[in-house]
Amino acid sequence: MELDLQNLQTKDFYYDLPKELIAQTPLEPRDSSRLLTLNRKTGEISHKHFYDIIDCLNPGDCLVLNDSRVLPARLYGVKEDTGAKVEFLLLTHREGDVWEVLCGPGKRAKPGTRFSFGDDLLKAEVLEIIEDGNRLARFIYDGNFYEILDKIGQMPLPHYITKPLENNERYQTVYSKEIGSAAAPTAGLHFTPELLERVKQKGVKVAFVTLHVGLGTFRPVTAERVVDHKMHSEHYYLPKETADCINATKKNGGRVIAVGTTSCRTLETVGTKEGCIKESSGWTDIFIYPGYQYKVLDGLITNFHLPESTLIMLVSAFAGYDHIMNAYKVAVQEKYRFFSFGDAMFIY
Incomplete structure (x- = not known):
């Protein structure tokens, strides 16, 4: 289909997904999920399992992962x-003990x-109402804020996952460390x-960026x-060792492969903003859609x-x-599992 890049419609990106293909629980072990591989030059598709990713990577490639927790x-x-019930969802840490939060029901959360x-x-006190109806709230507590959250907080699973999570760690990557x-x-x-x-032993370099994923990820395009x-804005950090790793990979003819759209957005933000890959941090609201020229990703x-x-x-x-x-049409026909706890795709 010929896309009109000047007048792209949101509806152009619709596909029909049977509800039963939305994964409700993660698979065990983690790498037993299915993997669809897609050659972006030819459109050729093959079907594997995620543990086969090792065969898709070459010595000298660099895998870039997001270590946000x-x-x-x-x-x-x-x-x-x-005593009226309320629900808070922490969105963004602003400063000190002040957070941007989503409150429900909102009418109970006046300044x-x-x-x-x-x-x-x-405890929390609402300070003000800001854009989108979100609130700024100051938290009051004794001890360590994050330890208290671990005790009483619940994982903010996406709205399409209706089954409770038995183990919070299954909604974390095994390499997550930067909370946010x-x-x-x-x-x-x-x-x-x-x-x-095994990836490292094959000679593939593994590097990390941090991008704290906001709930805007799930916000529908209206x-x-x-x-x-x-686009919503998210905070990112690309450290010097990752920049050095990427630059060396490019120089030696290896591929830079992002794990996830968050790693992708971080790399492309830095490549666009800096004109090269170097240590960088800040906020990104980069919006990538057809017509965009990729600067870093392979x-x-x-x-x-x-x-x-x-x-x-x-x-x-x-x-x-x-x-x-x-x-996506093939994935639906082959009954792949979709979304957060679903199967994976490798585009090369």
Whole structure:
């Protein structure tokens, strides 16, 4: 299909997905999920398992992973004066003990209102209402904030996952360490420590970036025209050792392969902003859709994304619109598992 890049429509990225293909639970072991490989030049597709990724990588390649760790950011509590129930979702750490939060029901969270969570282990006062109806709230507590969150917080699973998670660590990558995400960088969920070790032994370099995933990842695109969509902003950090690794890989003719759209967005943000790959940090609202010229990426490991989402637009820009829409059609026919706990795709 010939895309009109000047007038891309959100509906161009729709595909029909049977509800039963939305994965509700993660597979065990992690690397037993299926893997669809897609050649972005020819459109050729093959079917493997994720542990076969080792055969798709070459010595001298560089695998870039996002080491962000998900906060157990969903808090259930009560309004101090009335005992009315409330739910907080931590979105972004602003400064000190002040966070941007999503509150439900919002009418209970007027500025000056105080709430209690976990039998008073954590208290919060709403400071102000900001854009999108979110709140700024100051938290009051004794001890370590993150340890308290681990005790009383719940994982903020996406809305399409309706089954409770038995083990919070299954919504974390095995290499997660930098706390701050409101959602997991899910392409990395397929890796086990053993698989990563085999990758390194093959001569593939493994490097890390940090991008704290915001809930805007799941925000639907409501604009009819793609260009009218406003992207959310997320904080990233690309360390010097990762920059050195990427530059050496490029110089030696190896491929730079991002694990996940978050790693991809970090690399492309730095490549665009700096004009080269070097140590960098800041906020990114980069929006990648067909017509975008990739500056860093040679390969991408990713999950299957929601219809009409910014993420399916991103992979379409990388692999070509027709190739991606065909690959998704094949994945549905072959009954792949979709979204956060679903199967994976390797685009090369």
